[in-house]
Amino acid sequence: MQGIDHDRRPGFSPQPTPPRKGWPRPQQPAHKPKRDPAPSRFAYRLHRMWLTPYFRRLTRIGIPAFLIAFTTLLWLSDEDRRASLSGGLTGMVEAVQNRxxxxxxxxxxxxxxxxxxxxxxxxxxxxxxxxxxxxxxxxxxxxxxxxxxxxxxxxxxxxxxxxxxxxxxRQPVLLWRHARGIEQLDETGHRVASVTERSVRPGLPLIAGEGADKVAREAIRIFAASGPLLPRMRGLQRVGERRWDMVLDRGQRIQLPANSPVAALERLIVLDQAEDMLARDISVVDLRDGSRPVARIGLGAQNEIRAARGQPLLGADGRELPKQKDKKS
Missing domain, CATH: 3.10.20.310 (membrane protein fhac)
Known part of the structure; x- marks a missing residue:
């Protein structure tokens, strides 16, 4: 009968051979638990916070800046240090500026x-x-x-x-007479300087009246359009802050309209050249009505007419003079 392999029989468990006396007992390997690869909860949260841009900027910029500012303020809290720093900076700035x-x-x-x-x-x-x-x-x-x-x-x-x-x-082109004195104006009506009297600048035309400086450009156009009347002109007077009166020598006055005064003056010049009207005894020429000019004769002409009619003469104030009684011989 062949030999039986007891090691391969089912249900057979061979017993370990006991160590012989005096031999060292073999060391059994200690059982070590396997390490869990998952991170801790704190490490997980810290890692998630680090992934946020705000937390990274706070850690890299905010905290260092806070520490620097805190240290600087702590150092500047001393009054002597502040004075020394201020003096040093001032000296450096002055040294550079005074080069x-x-x-x-x-x-x-x-x-x-x-x-x-x-x-x-x-x-x-x-x-x-x-x-x-x-x-x-x-x-x-x-x-x-x-x-x-x-x-x-x-x-x-x-x-x-x-x-x-x-x-x-600014170049003065006008003299403006008002209640406070006489001033020089440029072409825009801006004040240039004051003068004590007109004889200081006799070559400048004169305007007068309140608000005349505001319409200096219009006054310059009127002077430019005066033509043959310019040598006789004494100046322009602002009336009611809305229109001009042209004052001539011999007491004559031309009343210009508020609208288009230059055109009205040009028509008067043409009429004067044709009829020689301003050379007569006329005190006022009213051009305010654009359809027709109105002339007012002078006091001398009025008295000649009244004398021819046998009427009382007029005085300088426009009132009738009392009749003189005939003296008895």
Missing amino acids: DQFMVKVMTIDGASAPVDKALRMMLPVDLPASSFDINLDQLRSDILMLDAVRDVELRIKPDGVLAAKVVE
């Missing part, structure tokens, strides 16, 4: 009369030489434009420390 390349040494003014030149030099905020940082060109220009005689000014700091001013002055 020779930033210094303004002279001022040149082009296009200004002597009074305006003197006024501009007095308006400088500092005495020269001075740093260009101490001169505010925009503010200085605004102050200069407040002068009535200055229309425009250009300021520029040139190399070698030169403050150049190019001035455009």
Whole structure:
């Protein structure tokens, strides 16, 4: 009978061979639990927060900035440190501003009369030489434009420390007489300067009355259209702030309409050249009615007519003079 392999019999479990006496017992490997690969809840939440842009900006920028600001404020809380820092910064700024390349040494003014030149030099905020940082060109220009005689000014700091001013002055073309005195006006009606009397500027035409400066352009057009009447003109007077009266020599007055005064004056000039009307004894020519002019004869002509009719003569005030009684011989 063949041998039986007891190790392969079903249900047979061989017993381990006991160690012999004196031999070391083999070490059984200790059972170690497997590590869980899932992160902890705290690590998971921290990782999710780090993925948000706001948290990353707060960590990278906000916290360092807060620490720097806190440290700076803590250092500046001491008054002596603040004073030392302020003095150091001021000294550094002044050292840079007072360098020779930033210094303004002279001022040149082009296009200004002597009074305006003197006024501009007095308006400088500092005495020269001075740093260009101490001169505010925009503010200085605004102050200069407040002068009535200055229309425009250009300021520029040139190399070698030169403050150049190019001035455009207003040119007076009219004299305006009003209750407060006599003033020179430019073509826009802007005040240029005051004069004590008309003889100071005899070559300028005269306008008078309240509100005449506001319509200076119209007055200039009337003077330009006067033509042959210009040598006889004394001036223009504003009436009711709505129309003009042209005042001539020999006490004559031409009443211009409120609308189209130049056209009415041109028609009168044509009529005068044809009829020589203004050479007669006429005191007032009323042109306010555009359909026909109305003339008022002078006092001398009126008295001649009244004398021819046997009527009492008129005085300078327009009233009748008392009749003179015949003296008995």
